[in-house]
Amino acid sequence: MMRCGKGSATAIGICHHRLREGLIGVNCESCNSETRPNKVRKQHWHQGKRYIVENVDAEVCTECGERYYHATTLDAIDKLLAGDHAVKEVLSVEVVCV
Numbered sequence: 465m466m467r468c469g470k471g472s473a474t475a476i477g478i479c480h481h482r483l484r485e486g487l488i489g490v491n492c493e494s495c496n497s498e499t500r501p502n503k504v505r506k507q508h509w510h511q512g513k514r515y516i517v518e519n520v521d522a523e524v525c526t527e528c529g530e531r532y533y534h535a536t537t538l539d540a541i542d543k544l545l546a547g548d549h550a551v552k553e554v555l556s557v558e559v560v561c562v
Contacts (some may be wrong), residue, residue, distance in 0.1 A: 471510075490523065497527035504531060510545040517541055518552070 490499055506520040520541065523532040 474540050492525035492528060492532075494530045495525060495528045499523050499525050499530075504532070506531075506541070508532060508541055508545070512541055514557070515545055516555070517544075542557040 470499055490495065500523065502522055502524045503519045504522045504524065506517050506522070508515045508517050521534065521537050524530070
């Protein structure tokens with residue numbers, strides 16, 4: 465768990481205050497490279513079900529591809545999935561044990 469300059473804890477390594485203020489170019493926690501804002505496809509679990517959500521705002525590392533999400537973005541996804549929402553496609557996924 466890291467702390468940002470304003471004292472808030474963050475599990476993903478990027479201060480949510482800096483993200484909310486629109487500051488980009490923060491460093492990736494995995495490889496220390498710069499991140500850039502991008503729209504991504506995110507796999508997301510909500511109430512025991514797995515969803516794929518498209519066009520999600522994220523900070524993406526330019527080197528390793530690590531993704532960082534604003535807490536407000538994750539909350540918005542949970543709220544969307546909790547209510548009625550449009551479904552683009554339904555997929556079948558195999559679960560394999562090794």
